[in-house]
Amino acid sequence: MNRSDTLAPPIPSALTERIQSLALSSPPAPPVCAAEHARLTAAIKAELTRQNAVLVVHYYVDQALQALADETGGRVSDSLDMAAFGAAHPAQTLVVCGVRFMGETAKMLSPEKRVLMPTLQAECSLDLSCPADEFSAFCDAHPERTVVVYANTSAAVKARADWVVTSSNALPIVRHLMAEGKKILWAPDRHLGRYIQEQTGADMLLWQGDCVVHNEFAAEDLLALKRQHPDAAVLVHPESPRAVVALADVVGSTSQLIAAAQRLPNRELIVATDNGIFYKMQQAAPDKVLIEAPTAEASRCISCAHCPWMAMNGLANLLHALQQPEGHEIFIPEPTRVAAVRSVERMLAFSRAQGLVTSKTAR
Numbered sequence: 001m002n003r004s005d006t007l008a009p010p011i012p013s014a015l016t017e018r019i020q021s022l023a024l025s026s027p028p029a030p031p032v033c034a035a036e037h038a039r040l041t042a043a044i045k046a047e048l049t050r051q052n053a054v055l056v057v058h059y060y061v062d063q064a065l066q067a068l069a070d071e072t073g074g075r076v077s078d079s080l081d082m083a084a085f086g087a088a089h090p091a092q093t094l095v096v097c098g099v100r101f102m103g104e105t106a107k108m109l110s111p112e113k114r115v116l117m118p119t120l121q122a123e124c125s126l127d128l129s130c131p132a133d134e135f136s137a138f139c140d141a142h143p144e145r146t147v148v149v150y151a152n153t154s155a156a157v158k159a160r161a162d163w164v165v166t167s168s169n170a171l172p173i174v175r176h177l178m179a180e181g182k183k184i185l186w187a188p189d190r191h192l193g194r195y196i197q198e199q200t201g202a203d204m205l206l207w208q209g210d211c212v213v214h215n216e217f218a219a220e221d222l223l224a225l226k227r228q229h230p231d232a233a234v235l236v237h238p239e240s241p242r243a244v245v246a247l248a249d250v251v252g253s254t255s256q257l258i259a260a261a262q263r264l265p266n267r268e269l270i271v272a273t274d275n276g277i278f279y280k281m282q283q284a285a286p287d288k289v290l291i292e293a294p295t296a297e298a299s300r301c302i303s304c305a306h307c308p309w310m311a312m313n314g315l316a317n318l319l320h321a322l323q324q325p326e327g328h329e330i331f332i333p334e335p336t337r338v339a340a341v342r343s344v345e346r347m348l349a350f351s352r353a354q355g356l357v358t359s360k361t362a363r
C-alpha cells in the first residue's frame with residue numbers, strides 16, 4: 001500500500017488556524033489565594049452533598065480539582081475510566097472536569113443523570129479537527145472500512161463510528177478487529193493512529209488531526225535532555241510525534257504512564273504528556289524525580305505541555321456550575337445519543353472483558 005493510501009487529506013489550513021487561535025485565546029481559570037481556595041472548596045463540598053453530585057476529573061486538570069475529587073469520593077482518571085466510573089456511580093449529577101467530549105460521553109452513558117461541567121467552552125483540538133459532516137462523507141467514501149474513532153470526538157462523530165477507543169484500549173481493540181479481518185478507518189489523531197498501525201500491522205486509513213499538547217514535544221531537545229539525564233527513563237503518550245515515541249522507554253495512556261512511573265526502577269523520569277499528570281504521578285511514585293519533556297520554545301508553543309482547554313477548569317467555575325447550572329449542562333439530541341452510545345458501550349464491554357476497567361455500568 002502506498003503511504004498516500006493510508007492517509008486522509010490534510011486538515012484544511014483555515015481549520016488548523018481556527019483551532020490554534022482558539023487554543024491561544026482560551027482563558028485559563030484564574031489562580032485563587034489561600035482564603036478564596038478554602039471558601040470555594042467548602043462551598044463546592046456542601047453543594048456536592050446537597051445535590052447528590054460527584055466529581056469526575058481528568059489527570060490533566062488543575063491539582064486543586066483533582067484533590068477535591070479525591071476528598072469527596074469522586075474520581076481522578078483517564079477518559080476510559082472516567083466514562084466507566086460516571087456510568088456506574090449512583091449520584092444524580094456528574095460534574096465532569098475536563099473537556100467537552102468527556103461530559104458528552106458521560107451523558108451518553110447516563111442519560112437519566114444531569115451532567116455538568118465548569119465550562120462548556122473547553123474544546124479539544126482533536127475533536128475540532130474532525131467536523132461531523134466532513135468525517136461522515138469520508139466514511140461514506142470508504143464503506144468497506146470499520147470506523148474506529150478516538151474518544152476525543154463529538155457525539156455526532158461517535159454516532160458515525162463502529163467503535164470508540166481510548167489510548168488505554170486502542171491496541172487490543174485494533175488487534176481484535178484485525179483478527180476479524182477488518183480494514184480500519186481511524187480518526188482523528190494521526191500520531192496515535194500511526195503508532196497503532198505500526199504496532200499491529202493493521203490496514204488503517206488515518207484522519208490527520210493532532211493534539212496541540214503532544215504534537216509539540218520536540219525529539220531533538222528530548223534527545224539532548226536524555227544526554228543530561230542518562231539514567232532517566234522516558235515516558236511518552238502515543239499522541240506524540242513518531243520521533244518522540246522512538247525515544248521512549250514506555251509508551252502508554254495516562255494511567256499506563258502513571259503505573260510505569262511506579263514500576264520502573266529509574267529514579268528520574270522524563271515525561272512527555274500534559275504536565276497536569278505530575279500531581280497524580282508524583283503521588284503514585286513519591287521517590288521519583290519527574291522531569292517535563294521539552295516542547296517547542298515558549299515563544300512558539302501553543303500549549304507548552306499544558307492543554308489550554310483543560311486549564312479552563314477551576315474552582316470558581318466549578319462552584320458556579322453547581323450553583324447556577326444553566327450554561328453548564330450537557331445536552332445531546334436523543335437520536336445522536338442513541339447512535340453514539342452503541343460504539344461507546346461496545347468499547348466498555350470489550351474493555352471490561354479484557355480487565356481494562358473495573359467499574360460496572362449501572363445498566
Ligand code: SF4
Pocket residue numbers: 060099123124125126127152211212213214274307308309310
Ligand atoms: S490534551 Fe490534547 S487530546 Fe487532550 S483535551 Fe487537550 S487538546 Fe485534546
